[in-house]
Ligand SMILES: O=C(O)C1=C[C@@H](OP(=O)(O)O)[C@@H](O)[C@H](O)C1
């Protein structure tokens with residue numbers, strides 16, 4: 001379904017409750033399957049987390065996780081240690097193009113039995129669950145941190161834990177730290193020094209855990225406030241100042257656009273203050289999921305930006321670098337991309353009623369929505385947002401975005 005967002009002015013003061021972090025939820029759901037005593041609150045209602053829950057409970061041989069990348073990677077490791085269980089793990093057409101070889105090689109090295117069903121290096125895969133015989137392995141760390149998190153999550157159940165040596169530049173480090181912190185929360189001991197991560201055999205102490213709301217989802221409100229009039233404020237819950245989610249770096253990044261964040265007991269209030277518009281240069285190696293949001297904020301505000309550290313964007317839900325270039329150019333922007341960076345020039349005008357293609361990528365739909373604060377815009381296949389934030393459009397309507405089908 002395509003939707004039209006008419007040029008809108010939002011409420012001066014509003015509040016939004018955002019669902020739990022998809023990243024924290026998918027880790028904790030897996031840990032809960034390993035340690036059923038764990039109780040969870042504020043679990044994400046995203047498609048990806050629902051798919052994760054369903055897959056973990058499934059007794060079928062065929063498990064389809066559609067577009068859910070973390071679920072694909074985490075479940076590969078999970079099913080590899082389910083002794084005696086045979087699983088064919090598959091996904092959407094795009095999932096079959098998202099590489100998994102680094103993880104499969106590492107698991108095989110540890111003793112797992114995994115075969116490719118169609119193309120070498122890509123889903124679908126056939127997994128025969130086994131007890132893993134080894135605990136030390138090296139793997140490339142510059143392609144996706146999800147491979148590393150997948151191995152760490154199952155390590156808590158391995159007799160000798162795990163010792164991972166990470167080769168090359170480590171990408172998306174905050175996501176690895178999130179995995180380690182959540183393991184620590186349930187009593188699993190870990191260490192991460194230089195390029196070696198260890199998970200030690202530990203006595204666990206599972207307890208009730210509350211998932212913090214999703215910071216990547218919050219990014220769209222940072223963008224909205226940045227583009228709104230001075231004085232506009234939005235309160236987002238449930239958030240805390242010391243987050244496990246790397247995307248909480250939004251607080252520091254959006255100061256550049258005059259968005260001041262104040263933490264309350266269970267929420268964060270974003271307020272737009274007057275600021276001078278300056279070009280932006282950022283390395284997003286640690287926060288790849290907010291690249292689209294930031295690029296669109298800069299485009300709408302007419303600020304030039306150089307975003308680097310974007311090498312992982314090409315293997316996400318779509319090639320996000322190409323998608324951003326195509327859609328920003330449709331709106332009248334000038335943007336250059338390489339395989340790992342994006343360079344946006346200052347733009348003066350935004351073309352009206354442009355139809356934004358979303359390429360099965362929730363973040364394309366949500367990142368472009370704030371354009372409606374300046375110009376009418378169409379978002380194609382708007383339902384894609386359910387991958388991480390199913391109530392996104394209702395929440396925008398609640399703060400006075402004018403949205404019609
Ligand atoms: O572990 C996670 O929850 C995630 C890790 C990141 O992936 P990469 O490590 O592949 O960049 C991120 O982009 C993704 O949305 C979620």
Ligand SMILES: C=C(OP(=O)(O)O)C(=O)O
Pocket residue numbers: 067068069070071289316317363388
């Ligand atoms: C890249 C993402 O998700 P995944 O890799 O889990 O599909 C995302 O949510 O932006």
